[in-house]
Amino acid sequence: MNFLNNIHIVKKNNQNVSFLMFLCLFLFSHFIFPQTDSTFIKYKKQIDSLVKIKVDSIVSNQKKTTKTDTKISIFQYRLVGDGLTMQGNINRILLSARAELGLNTKKIQFETNPRFTFGEQNTNLAERDFFIDMNASVYHQKKIYAFALGAYEFSNLRGILERILAGGGIGWHIIRKNNTQISISNALFFETTDFVRRTDFKTWRNSTRMKIKYSFWNNRLNFLHYIFYQPSLQDASNVRWNFNMIIEMPIYNGLNFRISVDNFYESFVVDNRKNNDLTTRFGFSWGNKRGR
16 A cells, blocks of 8 residues: 555656646747847847948948049149151151149149150151140149140241130049040130241130040050140131040059050141141150050
């Protein structure tokens, strides 16, 4: 009898133990698992926050890099030397040296482009030409800007003792991208020209200029075009126009190989001079200023 009572007590104790284990499991699942979920959510939010901070940091660095890359140097310079030589029935030498200098501020840009050209044909002097200009652009980084200009030149080739001009106008940046730039400008200036062997003249001119610059293969091949049209406002027959094309290929650290083609027309010239001059030159340029 005592043996049976002991068995009954053991069974009852086992039932109590099972109930306690079930109750513990229930409480564990009710309190522990929710805390685990909340902890996971908490860590997930922290990870998301860290990822967002990292992404924002990368984007910010990219923007800073872009701004740095597109920033224009305060002082820009470029030295150019080119020319050609021919030997045979015609002995021809043509040498040209020029500098392109620019000073940039937030509101005003100053540029000057002095140029000297020397040439001989069959040992006779052909070119001994000098040209220098001064340009000041106001709000040059804006879509539309204003500018003032002045220039001085003399030319043995075209029989010009002295030419002086001064004026101003407005310009419009039509397209400004890393590999493509197109702009157009219009100016009004007064000009006085003294010739060697013909009547001098003074006149007001209108000048329209289009500038086109484009690049290929990460600036490994660069093209630059200038087109000028400058009629006199007082004499319709007095016209000048100029087409210029430059091809440049970078070699090393600011040094470029350069091909230049110039086609210049002037209706008023001295006797025994043609109205049109077409020259092709080969040479090099060096500096931190992209070719003009």
